[in-house]
Amino acid sequence: MRVFFDSSAFVKRYIQEAGTEEIVAWCDRATEIVLAGIALPEIISAFCRLRRESRIDNTQYRQLKTLLLADIEDAAICDLTPLVIARTITALEASALRGMDAIHIGSALIMQADVFITTDERQVEAALRAGLRVNAV
Numbered sequence: 124m125r126v127f128f129d130s131s132a133f134v135k136r137y138i139q140e141a142g143t144e145e146i147v148a149w150c151d152r153a154t155e156i157v158l159a160g161i162a163l164p165e166i167i168s169a170f171c172r173l174r175r176e177s178r179i180d181n182t183q184y185r186q187l188k189t190l191l192l193a194d195i196e197d198a199a200i201c202d203l204t205p206l207v208i209a210r211t212i213t214a215l216e217a218s219a220l221r222g223m224d225a226i227h228i229g230s231a232l233i234m235q236a237d238v239f240i241t242t243d244e245r246q247v248e249a250a251l252r253a254g255l256r257v258n259a260v
Contacts, residue, residue: 126153127236129227130165131243132260137187142260149240156198159230161223166191201230218249228253
């Protein structure tokens with residue numbers, strides 16, 4: 124099963140919070156983990172914010188970054204192509220979304236994800252409207 128994670132969902136794989144167990148279970152079920160190309164910088168940004176807020180220290184930051192980089196070696200990463208941009212624009216025109224959230228939807232559509240995992244309520248509605256099977260965490 125090709126499981127697409129938006130950044131807000133996939134970060135829960137590394138940061139223990141509500142929904143972490145469900146994300147880990149989806150990762151275990153996936154035959155392929157799929158991410159948008161923007162997911163890596165968004166997740167690293169979240170790690171950096173946690174470090175700035177002193178919720179993690181430098182060692183923990185490096186450990187999380189190493190785990191993420193190891194995990195994405197086996198993931199399917201969707202580049203920002205003209206087709207992804209076209210699907211992103213369609214999602215933006217059909218729903219009240221931020222641009223980055225729409226890129227995740229456009230990427231999931233192009234990558235033919237079997238399920239789209241997100242934590243964002245607006246993104247759930249937009250992904251459903253775009254024809255994706257959605258699981259909200």
